[in-house]
Amino acid sequence: MTEIDPKDDILGRARVRDNDELKEYYDELANIDTGALWTVANDIEPWEPTPKSAPIIWRHSDLRKQVLRAIDLVRPEDAGRRVVYLRNPKRQDVSAACGWLFSGLQVMKAGEKAGAHRHAASALRFIMEGEGAYTIVDGHKVELGGKDFVITPNGTWHEHGISDEGTTCIWQDGLDIPLTNALEANFYEVHPDDYQSTNLPTNDSPFSYGAPGLMPALDKWDKPYSPLLKFSWEPTYEALLNYAKVTDGSNYDGIIMRYINPQSGDDPMLTMGAQMQMLRPSEHTKSHRHTGNVIYQVAKGSGYSIIDGRRFDWTEKDIFCVPSWTWHEHCNNDGNDDACLFSFNDFPVMKKLGFYKEQALSENDGHQTLTT
Numbered sequence: 001m002t003e004i005d006p007k008d009d010i011l012g013r014a015r016v017r018d019n020d021e022l023k024e025y026y027d028e029l030a031n032i033d034t035g036a037l038w039t040v041a042n043d044i045e046p047w048e049p050t051p052k053s054a055p056i057i058w059r060h061s062d063l064r065k066q067v068l069r070a071i072d073l074v075r076p077e078d079a080g081r082r083v084v085y086l087r088n089p090k091r092q093d094v095s096a097a098c099g100w101l102f103s104g105l106q107v108m109k110a111g112e113k114a115g116a117h118r119h120a121a122s123a124l125r126f127i128m129e130g131e132g133a134y135t136i137v138d139g140h141k142v143e144l145g146g147k148d149f150v151i152t153p154n155g156t157w158h159e160h161g162i163s164d165e166g167t168t169c170i171w172q173d174g175l176d177i178p179l180t181n182a183l184e185a186n187f188y189e190v191h192p193d194d195y196q197s198t199n200l201p202t203n204d205s206p207f208s209y210g211a212p213g214l215m216p217a218l219d220k221w222d223k224p225y226s227p228l229l230k231f232s233w234e235p236t237y238e239a240l241l242n243y244a245k246v247t248d249g250s251n252y253d254g255i256i257m258r259y260i261n262p263q264s265g266d267d268p269m270l271t272m273g274a275q276m277q278m279l280r281p282s283e284h285t286k287s288h289r290h291t292g293n294v295i296y297q298v299a300k301g302s303g304y305s306i307i308d309g310r311r312f313d314w315t316e317k318d319i320f321c322v323p324s325w326t327w328h329e330h331c332n333n334d335g336n337d338d339a340c341l342f343s344f345n346d347f348p349v350m351k352k353l354g355f356y357k358e359q360a361l362s363e364n365d366g367h368q369t370l371t372t
């Protein structure tokens with residue numbers, strides 16, 4: 001250690017000054033694969049989280065044409081998944097979009113189907129455009145429409161495709177691949193029969209578990225994830241509109257609802273959560289920050305978010321991220337219509353491990369000062 005940060009020059013922090021004898025000692029420790037904790041302690045134990053990811057926006061106007069180009073360049077049978085992934089410039093080493101979360105845009109055209117596989121990472125998708133998309137999760141086939149949110153929990157066999165009568169579809173994938181790899185727990189298998197065979201009725205999951213406030217009386221679901229595999233846009237939006245009639249909402253998120261496992265009320269999957277929020281006309285939320293990473297997709301409307309002092313203007317289907325412990329506030333700049341943000345996060349991991357923490361910005365009436 002050469003320089004000591006004035007903040008660390010106190011009792012309780014490492015503030016040992018180097019000298020020749022210590023340097024010789026450090027060399028000898030290194031020779032036996034050891035080190036003196038006080039030389040690294042302040043780095044490995046920061047005063048507060050130091051997110052590695054950059055706040056960033058990926059614009060749909062840039063993404064869509066490049067994603068569509070992939071159709072002519074690779075076949076899903078060869079690519080496995082025809083996905084253009086969102087690469088945070090500061091997380092290239094782990095192929096993450098933000099924190100330990102992966103995201104990408106997948107494109108398939110009518111009649112295409114990708115082989116079944118399973119992995120230890122959990123996955124979700126949010127449908128951006130097209131008709132006729134379906135996904136099969138452990139034999140449960142669900143048909144998907146625009147702005148539907150779908151889960152493929154960890155360890156489940158799954159495959160995606162587009163019906164012959166459908167159109168080219170694009171959806172956002174979200175996975176916790178970087179987290180699973182960081183925990184050195186990832187597995188991947190392709191299905192022994194290439195595709196799943198199922199005798200279950202199509203849409204049996206949403207038809208059994210998709211009615212609000214109701215569960216099948218003979219429910220026997222015993223998995224640690226949601227029996228409801230698809231959360232449709234229309235009832236989600238209606239829920240936000242109704243909730244807005246009776247609440248002022250969150251200071252930081254407007255009208256916001258969590259997608260849940262209807263059996264338990266928990267998050268739909270063990271490691272990732274998802275939310276849909278509505279910013280009312282001209283609503284500008286206050287700023288807060290919390291542990292956990294969030295990736296947003298604009299589901300409706302236009303506006304901007306201020307993240308770490310920078311303004312990111314967004315419109316429908318743009319995707320942006322808020323890294324852990326980073327100040328953020330959202331604004332709908334349309335005075336007549338609401339704006340909706342879909343988002344997914346790693347909050348379930350943060351909460352289960354006891355790491356979830358949240359803080360409101362107290363100065364400047366809760367609003368950040370723009371740095372650029």
Ligand SMILES: [Fe+2]
Nearest residue numbers: 117119123158
């Ligand atoms: Fe997958």
Ligand SMILES: [Fe+2]
Nearest residue numbers: 252288290328
């Ligand atoms: Fe937040």
